[in-house]
Amino acid sequence: MFPYDPDLLAAVEIVPESIADVVAIMQTIDGHCVNGDGLKWFNLLYMQVTQAVEARVNAGDFLNPAWMATLDVGFAGFYFRAIASSLAGQSTPGCWQALFARRNQTELARIQFALTGMNAHINHDLPQAVLAQCRAEQIEPQRSTPQYADFTSLNTTLDGLIQQAIKDMRLRLLGEELPPVADFDDRVAAFSIGAAREVAWENAELLWRTDSLLPAFDAFLLSLDTATAVASEALLIPIP
Numbered sequence: 001m002f003p004y005d006p007d008l009l010a011a012v013e014i015v016p017e018s019i020a021d022v023v024a025i026m027q028t029i030d031g032h033c034v035n036g037d038g039l040k041w042f043n044l045l046y047m048q049v050t051q052a053v054e055a056r057v058n059a060g061d062f063l064n065p066a067w068m069a070t071l072d073v074g075f076a077g078f079y080f081r082a083i084a085s086s087l088a089g090q091s092t093p094g095c096w097q098a099l100f101a102r103r104n105q106t107e108l109a110r111i112q113f114a115l116t117g118m119n120a121h122i123n124h125d126l127p128q129a130v131l132a133q134c135r136a137e138q139i140e141p142q143r144s145t146p147q148y149a150d151f152t153s154l155n156t157t158l159d160g161l162i163q164q165a166i167k168d169m170r171l172r173l174l175g176e177e178l179p180p181v182a183d184f185d186d187r188v189a190a191f192s193i194g195a196a197r198e199v200a201w202e203n204a205e206l207l208w209r210t211d212s213l214l215p216a217f218d219a220f221l222l223s224l225d226t227a228t229a230v231a232s233e234a235l236l237i238p239i240p
Contacts, residue, residue, distance in 0.1 A: 001104055004032040008039075009087040012080040019054040019069055022076040023047060029083075036173045038103045039083075041110040042117025045165045050076065052157050062153065063146040071133050071151075078125035079117075094229035095120035098236060107238050109178055110169035115191055116235040118162070122196045124228040127203035128221075134208060141204045151201060155194040162193055172239075184239050 002008075011028040014021070026047040033040035053072050057065045082096040092100065099116045102108060130151075134141045142148065166188055170178055178184075203224065210216045 002034070002037055005087050007032050009084060012083045012087075016073050016076060016080075019050060019057065019072050022050055022073055023054065025076075025080065026050065035175065036104065036106050038099065038105070038108060038110075038113035038173060041113045041169055041173075042099065045114045045161065045169075046076075046079065046117065046121070048161050048165075049158055052161060053154065056154075056157070062150040064150055067133070067137075067147055068150050068154075071129060074133055075121075075126060075129040078129060079121055082120075082125075093120070093124055093225045095124045095225055095232045098229055098232035102236055105238070106173040108173060108236060109184075109239060110171050110173060111166055111188065112236055112239075113173075114165050114169055115162075115188065116232045118191075118193070118196075119231050119235060120228055122193075122200055123231065124225055126197065126200035127207055127224070130201065130204035131207045131211070134204070135211075141201065141208055143201075148201065151197070152194075155197060158193045158197075162191070178239055184237075187235065 008029060011025050011032075014025060016022045016025060026043055029043045030040065030047060033043065050072065053068065056062060057069045057072070062068045082092055083100075086092040086097060086100040099113060099120065103113075130141055133139075134147075139145065139147060172178060203220075206220065207217065210220060
């Protein structure tokens with residue numbers, strides 16, 4: 001779709017081992033993507049979020065900074081793998097493919113791509129990232145844990161970044177200002193990072209409980225992608 005896609009593929013095939021590695025890959029993506037590429041705007045917002053998490057980890061601003069750092073790296077891996085599978089022409093979650101298929105549609109707004117990426121990454125990927133880390137450390141995802149306390153403590157930080165992005169990215173891809181559109185503004189106003197992340201944790205708990213029941217586990221993941229893809233499609237309806 002874009003002449004630099006092979007460079008993006010090479011960048012996301014690198015497996016990060018630290019938050020600094022994640023940021024470096026995101027910086028590479030940002031450096032390649034032009035303004036008319038919708039991927040640029042989700043990646044930019046996600047990079048800002050990741051840098052905020054890195055700052056809090058480095059400051060020891062969590063009950064368990066190492067757990068949060070590992071979660072951040074594992075979580076980012078889902079994003080990078082989605083890019084890689086799409087660019088390689090392989091099966092990609094529908095919630096992500098909705099974004100990738102429209103990357104060059106310049107009538108769409110920057111904030112539409114930013115929120116669509118957030119929708120896919122939080123609603124589809126985050127429950128799986130939490131589950132993967134809890135499996136690795138044999139810690140059941142529960143609300144009574146320090147991990148959950150750290151998880152939710154990020155909400156205020158993330159909400160501030162997203163609200164700023166809503167102001168800064170209310171432009172079409174090439175920079176044209178958007179007209180006031182009540183329906184679109186209502187969709188944006190309805191987006192709540194705290195509510196989305198709370199549902200993601202709940203879904204991680206559900207995945208934990210169905211982990212040994214493969215038919216139920218797989219069916220739940222499929223339904224999760226299907227529902228998230230519907231939301232992605234709705235977020236990417238062109239604005240007149």
